[in-house]
Amino acid sequence: MADLLSVAKLAGVSRATAARAFSNPDLVRPTTRERVFDAAKQLAFRPNKVAQQLRSQATQMIGVMVPSLDNPVFAEQLQAMEVAARACGYSLLVTTSEYSPSRESDIVEEMLRQRVDGLVLTVADAGSSAVLDKLRLETTPCLLVYNPPANSGFTSIGVDNHAAGTDATRHLLALGHSRIGMVAGPLLQSDRAKQRYSGYCHAMIEAGFTPRPLVEMERHTQADLNSLTPELTGEDALTAVICTNDLLAISLMGELQREGFSVPENLSVMGFDGIALGKHIYPALCTIEQPRADIGRTAVQTLLAKIRGEICTPAPLPHALRKGESVGMPTTRKFKLGTS
Amino acid sequence: MADLLSVAKLAGVSRATAARAFSNPDLVRPTTRERVFDAAKQLAFRPNKVAQQLRSQATQMIGVMVPSLDNPVFAEQLQAMEVAARACGYSLLVTTSEYSPSRESDIVEEMLRQRVDGLVLTVADAGSSAVLDKLRLETTPCLLVYNPPANSGFTSIGVDNHAAGTDATRHLLALGHSRIGMVAGPLLQSDRAKQRYSGYCHAMIEAGFTPRPLVEMERHTQADLNSLTPELTGEDALTAVICTNDLLAISLMGELQREGFSVPENLSVMGFDGIALGKHIYPALCTIEQPRADIGRTAVQTLLAKIRGEICTPAPLPHALRKGESVGMPTTRKFKLGTS
DNA sequence: TTGTACGCGTTATCAT
DNA sequence: ATGATAACGCGTACAA
Numbered sequence: 001m002a003d004l005l006s007v008a009k010l011a012g013v014s015r016a017t018a019a020r021a022f023s024n025p026d027l028v029r030p031t032t033r034e035r036v037f038d039a040a041k042q043l044a045f046r047p048n049k050v051a052q053q054l055r056s057q058a059t060q061m062i063g064v065m066v067p068s069l070d071n072p073v074f075a076e077q078l079q080a081m082e083v084a085a086r087a088c089g090y091s092l093l094v095t096t097s098e099y100s101p102s103r104e105s106d107i108v109e110e111m112l113r114q115r116v117d118g119l120v121l122t123v124a125d126a127g128s129s130a131v132l133d134k135l136r137l138e139t140t141p142c143l144l145v146y147n148p149p150a151n152s153g154f155t156s157i158g159v160d161n162h163a164a165g166t167d168a169t170r171h172l173l174a175l176g177h178s179r180i181g182m183v184a185g186p187l188l189q190s191d192r193a194k195q196r197y198s199g200y201c202h203a204m205i206e207a208g209f210t211p212r213p214l215v216e217m218e219r220h221t222q223a224d225l226n227s228l229t230p231e232l233t234g235e236d237a238l239t240a241v242i243c244t245n246d247l248l249a250i251s252l253m254g255e256l257q258r259e260g261f262s263v264p265e266n267l268s269v270m271g272f273d274g275i276a277l278g279k280h281i282y283p284a285l286c287t288i289e290q291p292r293a294d295i296g297r298t299a300v301q302t303l304l305a306k307i308r309g310e311i312c313t314p315a316p317l318p319h320a321l322r323k324g325e326s327v328g329m330p331t332t333r334k335f336k337l338g339t340s
Numbered sequence: 341m342a343d344l345l346s347v348a349k350l351a352g353v354s355r356a357t358a359a360r361a362f363s364n365p366d367l368v369r370p371t372t373r374e375r376v377f378d379a380a381k382q383l384a385f386r387p388n389k390v391a392q393q394l395r396s397q398a399t400q401m402i403g404v405m406v407p408s409l410d411n412p413v414f415a416e417q418l419q420a421m422e423v424a425a426r427a428c429g430y431s432l433l434v435t436t437s438e439y440s441p442s443r444e445s446d447i448v449e450e451m452l453r454q455r456v457d458g459l460v461l462t463v464a465d466a467g468s469s470a471v472l473d474k475l476r477l478e479t480t481p482c483l484l485v486y487n488p489p490a491n492s493g494f495t496s497i498g499v500d501n502h503a504a505g506t507d508a509t510r511h512l513l514a515l516g517h518s519r520i521g522m523v524a525g526p527l528l529q530s531d532r533a534k535q536r537y538s539g540y541c542h543a544m545i546e547a548g549f550t551p552r553p554l555v556e557m558e559r560h561t562q563a564d565l566n567s568l569t570p571e572l573t574g575e576d577a578l579t580a581v582i583c584t585n586d587l588l589a590i591s592l593m594g595e596l597q598r599e600g601f602s603v604p605e606n607l608s609v610m611g612f613d614g615i616a617l618g619k620h621i622y623p624a625l626c627t628i629e630q631p632r633a634d635i636g637r638t639a640v641q642t643l644l645a646k647i648r649g650e651i652c653t654p655a656p657l658p659h660a661l662r663k664g665e666s667v668g669m670p671t672t673r674k675f676k677l678g679t680s
Numbered sequence: 681t682t683g684t685a686c687g688c689g690t691t692a693t694c695a696t
Numbered sequence: 697a698t699g700a701t702a703a704c705g706c707g708t709a710c711a712a
Contacts, residue, residue: 003704003705004706005705014682014684015705015706016684016685016707020681020682020707023706023707023708024707024708027681027682028681028682029682046449046452047453048455048706049454050390050399050454050704050706051688051706052705054394054704055687055706055707056688056707068419069416070415075409075410075415078409078434082409082436083436086435086447092435093432093433094434096419096422110431113386113388113389114389115388115390221616222620247617247620250617250620251621254620254621254622254624256622276410276561277587277590280590280595282593282594282596282598343689344689344691345689353699354699354700355689356698357698360698363691363692367697368697368698372698387689388688390688390689390690391688391689391704392690393690393704394690394705395692396690396704397704
């Protein structure tokens with residue numbers, strides 16, 4: 001691949017002049033400049049970013065680590081970040097941690113070696129994270145997304161999960177529900193879920209009810225109806241459940257319907273996150289919507305500000321309740337499990 | 341950030357020796373080696389990949405461009421690619437084209453400047469693509485994913501979309517359907533959809549039926565029931581439709597149910613792609629499953645082979661029929677539209 | 681306005 | 697076994 005020197009030679013100027021023609025065009029006489037551009041075109045010259053990066057000590061790359069792209073929440077956030085970053089001339093180096101702390105460390109180390117200008121991470125648990133401990137000692141600007149800001153020492157972009165959990169619960173309470181449960185994936189892997197649960201507890205207590213224990217599923221993205229059935233039978237049977245993420249909610253609804261129950265008649269189901277698909281399925285998923293596009297954009301802009309040396313601590317982004325057919329008024333229609 | 345020279349000085353050796361201690365440990369006396377390692381640790385030395393890349397003329401990065409990460413098909417493929425690439429010591433530079441040809445060009449240009457070792461692209465239409473025309477003149481190894489291999493001149497990883505379309509149709513035919521339609525997003529933006537449609541036509545003709553015209557929706561991911569209603573009424577009303585992707589199918593099912601119809605009693609609905617969510621919704625989506633993990637892995641491995649200079653033209657990957665509750669036998673139950 | 685020369689951090693060649 | 701040095705491609709301070 002042609003380099004600046006060959007361009008310069010073909011244009012009959014020095015390397016410096018050729019370089020200037022690109023980086024500082026006004027410093028070079030128009031005719032000379034054109035000669036350089038012509039030569040560049042003839043040789044199909046393409047500036048070498050690696051060299052530029054080494055020279056300028058900046059890569060214009062930001063490293064992104066999310067748990068998994070199989071969850072649309074992260075994929076959609078990444079989509080927004082990519083657009084925002086590109087608009088600012090930055091590229092994204094993307095990795096997935098698969099919720100594994102050791103992978104998290106390897107990935108961040110790798111990205112630091114690549115000299116990314118900044119990092120955007122979503123870690124399993126911001127409260128106790130080896131990778132964050134390491135990053136505290138580094139100077140590379142770093143930002144969390146989705147992780148609750150408290151206790152990590154890092155600025156974090158996302159909604160107020162506690163408040164969101166409260167709002168979700170209040171919505172159900174307002175409809176007349178009181179026997180409300182909450183379902184989560186593996187808790188250790190999600191500090192968000194914990195906060196949302198605490199918000200739920202807050203709302204329940206506030207309304208004079210006793211919060212129920214969190215029901216923990218084995219996977220993030222797939223509900224297991226059996227784990228929930230104890231809560232669905234008897235006098236105290238739930239009339240509504242909140243899932244800590246939309247995938248869980250959608251698969252729970254599927255399981256219920258597959259077993260012959262209907263949503264929301266037998267059980268109201270709420271999700272969390274607001275992935276796009278939730279609007280299209282039937283019944284449409286009632287959920288707490290995170291402003292994913294905003295989150296992505298804000299994350300990029302906040303990080304770039306940090307990179308420029310500015311100090312900024314953005315406020316939590318507003319969540320919104322998205323109503324949906326998966327939630328209704330509580331009914332007395334009894335569950336009859338095991339009829340299949 | 342500490343560099344090799346400072347490490348060397350602290351260890352009391354030359355830069356060359358320090359470098360060797362890492363790249364070629366056996367060439368340096370064990371005691372010296374340890375001194376170097378100690379110094380490196382003390383200074384928190386972290387090798388600079390940018391410099392390595394400039395020096396070695398290889399970035400160990402592969403550039404990935406997909407239309408949009410909002411579609412789980414691409415997100416899930418990317419997930420698989422990331423794991424495969426990381427396992428081989430490669431990183432992923434990820435971009436989204438948003439189905440825009442001009443963005444496609446900008447992105448590829450940018451990645452070439454970054455000197456990625458190879459490219460993995462999913463373009464709108466491999467048959468006529470400005471970006472592919474440009475890449476034909478370049479030497480950077482390049483691979484398509486999902487795009488049909490024919491007519492592009494590039495090797496492409498994916499299933500045989502024609503055959504898959506045929507298989508989908510045959511499945512419905514075998515159940516007794518004959519009035520089968522096909523629904524797609526914007527056709528110009530998806531050569532895959534065209535191939536799948538031609539496969540459908542093939543199967544219909546083969547069975548002695550007349551293929552229907554493709555119904556084109558305005559968006560890739562959201563069905564518009566109104567566009568379809570003409571096909572759902574009258575003597576010749578459809579009993580089954582195949583959608584060219586799962587998101588379209590899922591939203592179509594939602595729309596139908598929302599209007600009071602049931603799937604598959606009133607209309608059988610098939611999807612295409614096999615995104616994970618399809619299994620969990622109710623009715624579970626019957627679809628043609630693409631081996632996304634395989635596709636991702638194979639793409640990376642094929643590209644790396646190309647980068648190493650090997651020649652390899654992988655065969656199309658096998659698709660699979662995933663049965664689901666969204667498809668049933670044809671019934672005589674009439675559609676009654678507009679009853680709401 | 682243009683050219684000379686140095687440095688960014690690394691690796692590889694050639695001496696010693 | 698180790699050290700000196702050139703080169704990767706670029707940007708820029710300084711000199712002309």
